[in-house]
Amino acid sequence: MKARAGFLAAAAITVLAGSALAAPSPPNFSPNPSVGWSASGGGFKPPASGAGPIRDDPAHPTISNNDFRATGKQPTFPIADLSNPILQPWTREALRKHNELVLAGKSGMGPRQSCWPRGVPGFLLEGMFQPMFIIQGAKEVVMTAQADHHQRRRIYLNAQHPTNVKPSWFGDSVGQYEGDTLVVDTIGISTRTFIDDYQTPHTDKLHVVERFHLIDGGKTLEVNFHVEDPGAFTMPWDAVQRYRRVEPGVAESTPVLDVDATSAVPTAGPMLESSCAEMNHNYIGDETLPIPTARKPDF
Numbered sequence: 001m002k003a004r005a006g007f008l009a010a011a012a013i014t015v016l017a018g019s020a021l022a023a024p025s026p027p028n029f030s031p032n033p034s035v036g037w038s039a040s041g042g043g044f045k046p047p048a049s050g051a052g053p054i055r056d057d058p059a060h061p062t063i064s065n066n067d068f069r070a071t072g073k074q075p076t077f078p079i080a081d082l083s084n085p086i087l088q089p090w091t092r093e094a095l096r097k098h099n100e101l102v103l104a105g106k107s108g109m110g111p112r113q114s115c116w117p118r119g120v121p122g123f124l125l126e127g128m129f130q131p132m133f134i135i136q137g138a139k140e141v142v143m144t145a146q147a148d149h150h151q152r153r154r155i156y157l158n159a160q161h162p163t164n165v166k167p168s169w170f171g172d173s174v175g176q177y178e179g180d181t182l183v184v185d186t187i188g189i190s191t192r193t194f195i196d197d198y199q200t201p202h203t204d205k206l207h208v209v210e211r212f213h214l215i216d217g218g219k220t221l222e223v224n225f226h227v228e229d230p231g232a233f234t235m236p237w238d239a240v241q242r243y244r245r246v247e248p249g250v251a252e253s254t255p256v257l258d259v260d261a262t263s264a265v266p267t268a269g270p271m272l273e274s275s276c277a278e279m280n281h282n283y284i285g286d287e288t289l290p291i292p293t294a295r296k297p298d299f
Contacts, residue, residue: 024180027214029134029221036131036146037221037243041066043078043125043196044239047224051237054198057081057099062197066128077108080198086233091201098199110199111192117169118151119193120186120208121225124241126151131246141175141182155184167204169193182212195227203231219245 029037041064046052056062060079068075079102080095087095102108112118118126126132126145135142138157145151155175165172165188175184186208195202210225221243228236 026177027180027182027212028136029182029212029214030136032247034248036133036246037127038131038246039125039127040242040244041128043198044121044241047238047240051086051235052084053227053237053239054080054084054086054095054196054200060103064128077102078197079103080200086235086237088232088234091232094201095198111194112197115150117193119169119189120153120171120173121210121227121239121241122194122196123151123153123170124210124223124225125197127243132243155182161185161187167191171206171208180213184210184212186210201232202229205229205231221245 029035043055043062044053046055057079058081060076062078063071063073063076065075067073079099082092082096082099098108112122123143123145126147130145130147132143132145135144140157141155143153143155153170153173155173157175157177159174161172161174167188167190169190169192171186171189173184173186175182177183187206189202189204189206189208191202191204193202194200206227206229208225208227210223212221212223214220215222223241223243224238225241226236226238227233
């Protein structure tokens with residue numbers, strides 16, 4: 001019996017050791033300061049199944065500035081597909097009005113073009129012209145868009161949301177590593193932000209959970225995220241965003257982006273000094289947005 005007990009104990013130790021060895025390590029999104037992440041175009045991608053994000057109206061596909069550089073086609077502003085069943089009536093109406101402005105020849109520019117903070121999940125659309133950089137610390141993870149350094153998220157690790165969260169541009173984000181994935185939970189996102197480039201509005205009930213993980217042998221950063229807002233959407237929905245790794249001498253920027261640094265980056269990292277301050281200037285004569293102001297202290 002003693003021999004059998006000893007064998008079982010040794011077997012258990014072996015199994016535990018094997019499990020520990022098999023456990024995935026936390027992801028390393030920034031193995032060196034020159035590693036950046038370039039977002040894929042086309043907006044948020046739909047999930048494999050189930051309710052998904054707002055996409056282009058099939059009759060009006062978006063042509064981005066990058067598409068123009070590659071094909072010479074005239075760029076267009078995003079037109080939302082209003083048939084998506086996730087939309088509450090008031091949300092659909094807000095998108096319909098915006099669609100009409102664009103189709104009537106208005107610019108379609110919004111807070112993003114005036115350098116307002118993007119919010120969450122809108123931040124995931126940053127990094128297309130210039131990459132996003134990620135700094136991982138023991139207590140927090142910081143994500144910064146090179147093009148607009150104030151487009152910066154702070155994710156506090158192994159923390160809890162405050163009891164009374166004050167709404168802010170990027171909300172209150174807490175995260176933890178689950179194996180090879182960084183899981184981020186965000187609430188308290190200011191209603192001055194939009195969900196996406198269609199200018200989809202949301203309410204103060206918006207709750208976003210993101211899962212950041214590396215695929216393709218570390219060449220791609222994939223973010224699977226879940227959105228809930230019963231005030232703006234009829235149901236929870238999911239979406240995907242992907243970033244391509246850029247690094248000098250390893251994974252250079254796409255040749256189509258080889259233009260002046262004011263609009264895109266001719267080479268991969270390290271991060272360049274750049275700033276885009278909130279403004280109310282408009283280069284094409286349309287109605288301008290005001291500079292964001294607070295009518296009362298938010299602290």
